Amino acid sequence: MNDTPGWASPGSAPSDGQNPGVSGPAEPADRPGRQPADQPGQPGPSPQGPGVKWSKEQPPPSQWSAPTGPTGPGQAPPPPPGPGWGAPPPGGPGSGYGGPGGPGGHGAWGSGWGGPPPAAKPGVIPLRPLGVGEILDGAVSTMRTHWRTVLGISLTVAVLTEIVVVLFQGLVLDNTSADALNDPSATLDELSRAMGDALLDSGVVFLITLIGTVVATALLTTVTSRAVLGKSVTIGEAWRDARPQVLKLFGLICLLMLITAGIVTAGALPGILVTVAGGGGAGVALTVLGIIGSGVVALWLMIRFSLSSPALMLEKQGIVKAMSRSTKLVRGSWWRVFGIQLLATVIANVIASIIVIPFTFLAAALSGDGVSGFLNGAGDIGWTFLIVSGIGSVIGSMITFPITAGVTVLLYIDQRIRREALDLELARAAGVQGYGSDAPGTTPGS
Template sequence: MNDTPGWASPGSSPSDGQEPGATGPAEPAGRPGSAQPSPPADQPGAQAPDSGAKWSKEQPPPAQWSAPSGPPSPGQAPPPPPPGPGWGAAQPPGGHGGGHGTWQAPGGYGGWGSQWGGPPPAAKPGVIPLRPLGVGEILDGAVSTMRAHWRTVLGIALTVAVVIEVVVILLQGFVLDERTGTAALEDPDATLDELTRAMGDALLSSAVLFLITLIGTVAATALLTTVTSRAVLGKPVTTGEAWRDARPRVLKLFGLIFLLLFIALGVALLGAVPGILVTLAGGGAAGAGLTVLGSLCTGVVALWLMVRFSLASPALMLEKQGILKAMSRSAKLVRGAWWRVFGIQLLATVIANIVAAIVVIPFTFLAAALSGDGVSGFLDGTGDFGWMFLIVSGIGSVIGSMITFPITAGVTVLLYIDQRIRREALDLELARAAGVRGYGPGTADPAPGS
């Protein structure tokens, strides 16, 4: 998909019988002020050319002529029919409406037919119409991709989710639960060293699990990007085809994700450095407050950067770009639409996590009831959960990931396509790639989405 400049609607040409620039119909003959032919001089009642014909002072007001009430005289054409429900059906008083209700372009121009009722619907070869999309259309497109290609989408999501959960369960069961201890965080008599060690163990465990989940998410995103892009064109794709198309870009995608994480964490920690230095110098509460304030300020900057570069992943996969070029493309596409991109991605994440939680929470309570001290121990945080809890809760996490992966990846890809349609007229290229006929600069500009 090459970059194409602009998003321009086709212009309109002047109406037949009018000079360019004219804004209304030609002046009808017989109106005051129009040139009238003089009767021949040899006819009775003829006047000399220099006398000039004069209109009577009693004339009907302009633009309020009414049709004769009686039947038309022989040789007189019948009055035109009333205008149809389309364009020109309602005219302001004094206008020249009528007769345009059934206008049809010569030769069916652009595929339009019958009455002028507005622009034709946009082509929809796949899961979205080829025009600027609204919020609901982006979300519906992600869900429609799951329905249309459910074998491929759920197969990819299930495979990635199972691999992630198996690794997480093994790490938690053999490594993290034995070598990390967080009991000191619940002990009011714990010393500062014990609290520091417990916090370090908790952060280490969370970081390892997050890293594993991130790797799986990147792999799922790479494969589902290909599936969603094919779904937009209405073309089927198998898991093997998605993998062959995404495989050359997977390493670069990992590099992109880790670079973005490094930037976000670096910016967020940069704001905490002054407070940490004050704390080490003996600032106490002032240093802690400065650390929190600085982290919040730089956290906002990190969030802004992450949204700005959020479309870099589909740019890298679909445009075959490098890491830095993909980040530059994302910044260009998001410019001027930061709040819209942020809001849609946040909404998609919330919806996906709510749906996943509906599945995960019952499995978590079931796992707690089957192991350790039961549900009461789980709610109190004092239960000792073993392999049964990890396995049963892991099954719930797999099912939840099968829902969140396709929705979040699909929304990101469709946002990328939507921004390119709005800025670069990508819909024309997509229509040609999908084999849609009569779709191009010769047709009317479709109504943009919200």
């Protein structure tokens, strides 16, 4: 078991200062049948090897015990303290000799090797490879331990973003596009114009939301990385640390979206061309298959690049270098990263939906046409609806931002611990004493 740093079974390697070819402890001076080499006229020990120093007849193992003091010539050795090697030391459990209450909790002497002690945990996660539950718990623990900073960042970003969105929807957008799309007698030109306006409006809202998400992710990445070391950070400190990388992070996310859109468009384009050329059902089927196939390729690439954001923020890398780092860290662990990211996204969205949906129905009920008009798509989206539903969106964003950003950062740290032994650097940064390749607790986890 020498291939695991810091943990080797007894007897698996020579002790310090002892050559592998030399035998173990020297035999006692009063050993029966031994010929002392310093007596005149008596031959010394045979040079054939260390094995001939011992008699063929050995006393029972239970009669051997650790010496408690020096024994001179003519003095009998002290009586054995117990049944032999492996007897527990005096004091019993909890006496400081490794019992259940002793240091480290390794178990009493003679009870067997029970494994290494837990890894160091200066912050929200233990410094070793993490399991799925530990990653999710680390994200929640960051919210709970540093709630002032985390909720302060999430609340500030969510409120500012939602104010811009509400003002844009209330002052700039109008309902002519929705009315045209809901009108069965609308002409093709009216429908095309309405669809174009709706896509433009949705694009602007998405861009505003994206900017808020980028800022929140940048700030929460810094907070989570400090929480791993057991250190707190204020909102101002997080902003000063993240500010130089915010524009790069925005460019990274835009580039990833363009890659996704380009792949899906390229997959659907052949079917669209066949449909326009009069292919009918064959063109539609080809379009659907192209979208599905290109969607799978886009998903595969997005998971490979999913750790680009923390790599860019924490390593102060450029956009291309961060994408390359993410690809290297995810290689060989695609399904694991995909599963954890999917689980975190589902949990965050379910929690956010539990909060947002009631606010949406409340906003519809307070509007002029009521809930029935909202469900039928004929309701008038006024300021009351926008403000009340915006409050629900703010509360939902306060939960989704920390969970998604925290899980991504902890996944990045976990992959670096598994591949690059980042736990040693984190331990030194956290001030953990005696943590290294020879320290206990460095055995990989799950």
